[in-house]
Amino acid sequence: xxxxxxxxxxxxxxxxxxxxxxxxxALADQLGAVLDxxxxxxxxxxxxxxxxxxxxxxQNVFRADEIxxxxxxxxxxxxxxxxxxxxxxxxxxxE
Amino acid sequence: MEYEIVIGMxxxxxxxTKTKIFCSxxxxxxxxxxxxxxxxxxxxxxxxxxxxxxxxxxxxRAGLALNCEIAHFSKMDRKNYFYxxxxxxxxxxxxxxxxxxxxxxxxxxxxxxxxxxxxRIHIEEDAGxxxxxxxxxxxxxxxxxxxxLIEIVTEPDLRSAEEARAFAEKVRxxxxxxxxxxxxxxxxxMRFDVNLSIREKGSEVLGTRTEMKNLNxxxxxxxxxxxxxxxxxxxxxxxxxxxxxxxxxxxxxxxxSSLRSKEEAHDYRYFxxxxxxxIVLEPAYIEKIKSELPELPEAKKQRYIDEYxxxxxxxxxxxxxxxxxxxxxxxxxxxxxxxxxSNWMMVEIPPLLKENEVSMENISITPAQLVELLKLVKxxxxxxxxxxxxxxxxxxxxxxxxxIVKEKGLAQMSDxxxxxxxxxxxxxxxxxxxxxxxxxxxxxxxxxxxxxxxATKGKANAQVANEIIRAVVAKxxx
Ligand SMILES: [Zn+2]
Numbered sequence: 001x002x003x004x005x006x007x008x009x010x011x012x013x014x015x016x017x018x019x020x021x022x023x024x025x026a027l028a029d030q031l032g033a034v035l036d037x038x039x040x041x042x043x044x045x046x047x048x049x050x051x052x053x054x055x056x057x058x059q060n061v062f063r064a065d066e067i068x069x070x071x072x073x074x075x076x077x078x079x080x081x082x083x084x085x086x087x088x089x090x091x092x093x094x095e
Numbered sequence: 096m097e098y099e100i101v102i103g104m105x106x107x108x109x110x111x112t113k114t115k116i117f118c119s120x121x122x123x124x125x126x127x128x129x130x131x132x133x134x135x136x137x138x139x140x141x142x143x144x145x146x147x148x149x150x151x152x153x154x155x156r157a158g159l160a161l162n163c164e165i166a167h168f169s170k171m172d173r174k175n176y177f178y179x180x181x182x183x184x185x186x187x188x189x190x191x192x193x194x195x196x197x198x199x200x201x202x203x204x205x206x207x208x209x210x211x212x213x214x215r216i217h218i219e220e221d222a223g224x225x226x227x228x229x230x231x232x233x234x235x236x237x238x239x240x241x242x243x244l245i246e247i248v249t250e251p252d253l254r255s256a257e258e259a260r261a262f263a264e265k266v267r268x269x270x271x272x273x274x275x276x277x278x279x280x281x282x283x284x285m286r287f288d289v290n291l292s293i294r295e296k297g298s299e300v301l302g303t304r305t306e307m308k309n310l311n312x313x314x315x316x317x318x319x320x321x322x323x324x325x326x327x328x329x330x331x332x333x334x335x336x337x338x339x340x341x342x343x344x345x346x347x348x349x350x351x352s353s354l355r356s357k358e359e360a361h362d363y364r365y366f367x368x369x370x371x372x373x374i375v376l377e378p379a380y381i382e383k384i385k386s387e388l389p390e391l392p393e394a395k396k397q398r399y400i401d402e403y404x405x406x407x408x409x410x411x412x413x414x415x416x417x418x419x420x421x422x423x424x425x426x427x428x429x430x431x432x433x434x435x436x437s438n439w440m441m442v443e444i445p446p447l448l449k450e451n452e453v454s455m456e457n458i459s460i461t462p463a464q465l466v467e468l469l470k471l472v473k474x475x476x477x478x479x480x481x482x483x484x485x486x487x488x489x490x491x492x493x494x495x496x497x498x499i500v501k502e503k504g505l506a507q508m509s510d511x512x513x514x515x516x517x518x519x520x521x522x523x524x525x526x527x528x529x530x531x532x533x534x535x536x537x538x539x540x541x542x543x544x545x546x547x548x549x550a551t552k553g554k555a556n557a558q559v560a561n562e563i564i565r566a567v568v569a570k571x572x573x
Contacts, residue, residue: 014362016177053170053192054367059375062148065112068119076132076237086128087234090179093225 002039003032097296098331100324101304102253105288106266107244108276109221110153115241116220117144117187117371122243124282128226128236136241138182144370146171150243151194151374153275154218155384157245158195160273160391161213161266165381169194171218171368179235180222188246190365193217194374200269201393202261211262212250219244245275251290251301256320260313263287268392272417286311289320292337293327302327303337307344307351319344323351395420403433412441418455425462435469443483447490459493460486468496475556481505507556514547514555515563521546522567529571540564 008028012019019027073086082089115122118135135142158165172190198213221242226234247266253259267278267285278285292304307323310316322344327337342351390398392414399410413423419440426436448455468489472482477500488499500506521543522529531539540561547560 014175014364053168054373055369056372058372061145061372062151063119063145065114065147065149066119067114067121070120070131070133071137073127073129076129076137082232084229084232084234087226087236088129089229089232089234091232092229093179093227093233 002035003028098293098328099296099298100254100320101251101292101294101301102255102259102320103251103290103304104247104249104253104259104262105290106247106249106263107221107286107288108157108247108270108278109284110150110243110245111274111276112147112149112153112243114147114149116147116150116218116243117241120241124284126238128234129238131238132240136182137237138184138240144187146371146374147243150218151376152384153243154194154216154245155376155381156273156388157247157270157275158198158216159381159385159388160269161195161198161200161216161247163195163198163213163216165376166192166194166196166374167377168192168373168375170373171371172365173368174219174363174365176363178222179233180225180240182223182237182240186219186222187368187371188219188365189217194376200262200265202258202265204255204257204261209252209258211252211258214248214250216245216247219246251292256317256324259287259289259320260317263313263316265392268415268417272389272391274389274417280312283311287316289316289323291320291323291327293324293331302331303339305337305339306341308341310344312346315344315346318346318349319351322349326351392420399433403427403437405433405437409434409437409441413437416455422455422458422462426466429463430466430469432469432473435473436465439465439469439486443486447487451490459491460489464489464495471496471500475507475558476500477505477507478553478557480553481507505554507554511559511563514551514560515567517550517555518543518547518560518563518567521550522564522571529568532568533572540568543568 005024005028008019008024008031012024012027077083077086077088080088109122112122114120115136118133120131120133120136123131135144155165169189169192171187173185174188174190175185177184193215195216196214198216199210200213201208201210203209221239221244223240224236224238226236228234249262253262263285270276271278276284287310289307289310290304291307292302294300294302305323305327307319310319323342330337338353341354343354344351396407396410396414399405399413400407403410405413412419414420423433423436423440426440427433430436444458444460448458453459465486468482468485471477471485472479477485481500485496485499485505488494488503489496492499525543525546528539528543543564544557544561547555547564548557551560
């Protein structure tokens with residue numbers, strides 16, 4: 001198995017996900033299997049292949065520096081669970 | 096043991112584009128909260144960011160001005176972390192393939208010149224602004240989310256607070272010239288992060304460093320470096336080890352404190368941004384931007400020395416900011432007396448700026464008005480001292496010097512008839528002085544000149560007055 005329970009807990013914490021002990025065990029198995037499968041790619045000789053920087057063969061998609069209309073304050077805050085004084089309100093952050 | 100301070104800096108600079116980096120919202124500062132947003136910069140699911148071409152142009156320009164290599168191929172990446180000022184929970188930035196690498200900036204501290212290496216410059220988006228004004232929460236303004244930034248990362252080449260300041264000022268100076276940013280510290284357009292460590296002088300090994308983020312004035316930069324280097328040296332002298340950590344600088348208290356976060360340090364899990372395609376810059380594009388670069392401070396300074404025959408000191412002061420240099424050049428174009436203009440700009444104008452708390456950008460005097468004033472002095476219509484008074488008045492009222500002179504009746508008395516009458520009376524009233532002069536005491540002339548100036552409220556043309564005094568005294572002695 002390529003993935004330990006510690007790996008799962010570590011990644012879960014970075015992603016702000018919480019799992020029970022049983023779930024961690026199951027995920028280590030399942031994600032490990034996915035990684036093992038992906039590992040078969042390492043068997044290929046890629047020494048003559050250029051590294052893939054991006055999956056699309058497209059480059060230089062730009063827009064002109066021109067102002068277009070914005071959302072109103074009300075529209076911007078429409079989905080906010082909480083708002084105050086024209087702002088999104090979030091749980092207190094320590095400065 | 097002698098210690099050495101080792102500093103590397105990261106400088107964030109907001110680019111002066113009209114719109115944000117990935118959407119068409121304006122970047123204007125100081126607007127009502129959450130009025131410059133759209134689904135892209137609010138981080139709504141399913142939106143497609145598109146890179147602003149001006150951001151690429153400005154970053155290239157900045158890189159060239161700071162002597163960097165411009166990458167033929169670069170790409171955007173996602174830097175993942177959770178913080179409420181970042182609606183997407185990732186910052187779109189550049190990781191392994193930044194747009195500029197390997198630059199250098201020359202600085203000078205106490206007459207010693209030194210080159211500071213630039214590791215890289217990358218483009219990224221700014222975060223929103225958190226306001227701590229609510230009683231039971233934190234408020235978020237998204238207007239600043241997506242304002243384009245460049246981050247300039249230096250080599251650990253700086254050795255003192257003075258060098259850090261000199262470097263930061265030089266970078267600001269150069270970027271202000273190139274027009275990629277207004278570099279306004281008070282609006283957060285330029286912010287510094289400092290990585291600092293201490294090692295034994297002569298050692299090649301770097302000590303453990305701490306990082307201080309978001310220093311937003313030169314003063315804060317200097318004080319934070321001084322405080323942190325002292326703190327680390329004291330720790331080391333006590334035999335303690337330095338903990339690698341991020342520290343928060345409190346500019347009011349003048350101290351820094353640990354921001355020990357329980358979170359794993361810096362695991363940003365960068366990966367290529369799938370919504371934005373790579374940036375490929377052809378040599379012709381880079382060459383074109385290079386050819387359009389304005390004259391940079393160093394070159395301008397040299398030209399002032401060669402072309403205008405100014406002392407190196409004057410040339411240095413006048414080229415400190417683009418605004419000052421432009422004012423000077425506009426004035427010289429109207430009146431070919433560079434040294435005169437330089438003197439007034441360096442000696443008379445700065446105290447007035449300071450007194451009135453305005454910067455050169457918002458100065459109420461135009462180059463044409465300064466030139467008019469200098470011509471009045473040159474033509475003896477007013478004395479140099481009156482000129483200074485008029486300048487003060489121009490500063491506060493914005494009026495033309497000629498009008499001020501007329502309104503206040505400040506014109507010099509060059510009318511010999513009128514002056515002769517005054518001088519005749521003063522000489523008659525001061526026989527002792529005449530006697531002294533007769534006995535060979537030339538100093539007595541000074542006293543008489545002073546009396547004339549007093550009688551004319553300083554308006555007498557000094558040269559004309561002196562000639563008349565000598566003639567009248569000679570007559571009395573005869
Ligand atoms: Zn937007």
